[in-house]
Amino acid sequence: MIITAVDVVRVAVPAYDPPFDWRYGLPGSEPAADGAWLLIRTDAGITGLSFALRGAMLQDVVDRRLRAELVGQDPLAREYLWHRVWEVDRIDRFPVFVQGIVDVALWDIAGKAVELPVYQLLGSFRESIPAYASTVTFGSIEEYLDVADQCLELGYPAIKLHAWGDARKDARLSTALREHVGDDIPLMYDGSAGFDLLDATYLGHALSDAGYLWYEEPMKEFSVTAYKWLGERVAVPLIVAEVAEGVHMKTADFIASGCAAAVRTSTGLRGGFTGAMRTAHLADSFLLRAEVHGPGIASRHLCMSISNTTYYESLIDSNPVRRPADVDDSGYVHAPTLPCVGFEETWTEGAPAELVAALTD
Numbered sequence: 001m002i003i004t005a006v007d008v009v010r011v012a013v014p015a016y017d018p019p020f021d022w023r024y025g026l027p028g029s030e031p032a033a034d035g036a037w038l039l040i041r042t043d044a045g046i047t048g049l050s051f052a053l054r055g056a057m058l059q060d061v062v063d064r065r066l067r068a069e070l071v072g073q074d075p076l077a078r079e080y081l082w083h084r085v086w087e088v089d090r091i092d093r094f095p096v097f098v099q100g101i102v103d104v105a106l107w108d109i110a111g112k113a114v115e116l117p118v119y120q121l122l123g124s125f126r127e128s129i130p131a132y133a134s135t136v137t138f139g140s141i142e143e144y145l146d147v148a149d150q151c152l153e154l155g156y157p158a159i160k161l162h163a164w165g166d167a168r169k170d171a172r173l174s175t176a177l178r179e180h181v182g183d184d185i186p187l188m189y190d191g192s193a194g195f196d197l198l199d200a201t202y203l204g205h206a207l208s209d210a211g212y213l214w215y216e217e218p219m220k221e222f223s224v225t226a227y228k229w230l231g232e233r234v235a236v237p238l239i240v241a242e243v244a245e246g247v248h249m250k251t252a253d254f255i256a257s258g259c260a261a262a263v264r265t266s267t268g269l270r271g272g273f274t275g276a277m278r279t280a281h282l283a284d285s286f287l288l289r290a291e292v293h294g295p296g297i298a299s300r301h302l303c304m305s306i307s308n309t310t311y312y313e314s315l316i317d318s319n320p321v322r323r324p325a326d327v328d329d330s331g332y333v334h335a336p337t338l339p340c341v342g343f344e345e346t347w348t349e350g351a352p353a354e355l356v357a358a359l360t361d
């Protein structure tokens with residue numbers, strides 16, 4: 001099989017509905033955007049798909065660099081092409097999503113070629129997994145406790161807080177939530193890089209006292225040393241390397257520092273399925289968990305294929321709480337069924353018109 005063309009199909013993406021907030025200082029839900037589908041076409045008549053929310057950026061790197069790297073190559077040579085994208089990155093300094101978007105489309109081709117879901121090509125470990133309720137930021141402790149009650153009622157077995165990014169307020173919230181739900185519900189906290197070492201340490205002590213399962217990204221992930229020091233100061237397990245660039249190589253540095261109780265992995269921030277699985281296997285070699293970042297069809301494949309993972313992240317974006325359609329009433333997410341990545345499964349209102357036109361060209 002040979003790649004014959006690489007196209008970018010720009011699409012308008014409406015603003016996220018309902019809009020929501022992250023912590024103080026971070027923009028909240030995505031505004032209306034210029035997205036794009038990446039189409040990698042082959043001489044076998046199979047077209048691999050992948051999606052980016054940054055259409056103009058994708059168009060630019062495809063037109064200047066990636067089309068020339070991909071056309072004429074074997075789309076099953078994923079390892080080779082993954083390294084080619086890394087090689088070109090040295091001169092182009094790609095946005096982090098670019099490494100993953102090519103790889104996801106290549107796995108989509110592979111799935112379509114042999115008519116198997118990607119998680120089965122990666123090697124399946126399970127057919128379903130529990131989802132944790134991953135909150136956006138709500139207005140008060142009372143509202144969080146109400147949201148938590150709704151999540152538990154809807155079947156979620158665990159809850160992760162995104163909160164205000166104020167160490168004292170977030171500590172009070174974390175403690176109140178533990179007292180509210182009791183000792184048996186796993187709780188996690190995600191700081192979205194909001195703190196320096198002093199505040200991260202203060203909050204970490206509160207999370208330790210409240211028995212939180214993990215403490216995620218309290219600080220910017222540029223300094224491995226700061227995380228090493230935080231790990232020496234607090235007892236709560238740190239889960240690290242969600243956004244730090246350099247995929248498995250940077251994750252390895254976090255692990256080597258001794259700070260990691262677990263690591264994050266994803267197609268979007270860890271170089272597609274290929275980089276995400278490398279990261280998971282790296283963690284596994286140290287008996288560390290690799291927990292999958294973010295919801296979506298690609299994350300569902302990863303959750304079914306990574307042995308050392310325990311949850312799917314399900315975003316709770318509103319109050320009243322809406323349980324997304326991919327989570328069942330027992331709080332479980334199930335394996336994708338389409339013989340590919342399966343973006344098609346997520347088009348509840350049909351495929352985008354621009355994409356239909358491009359696919360029937």
Ligand SMILES: [Mg+2]
Pocket residue numbers: 190216217242293
């Ligand atoms: Mg996170």
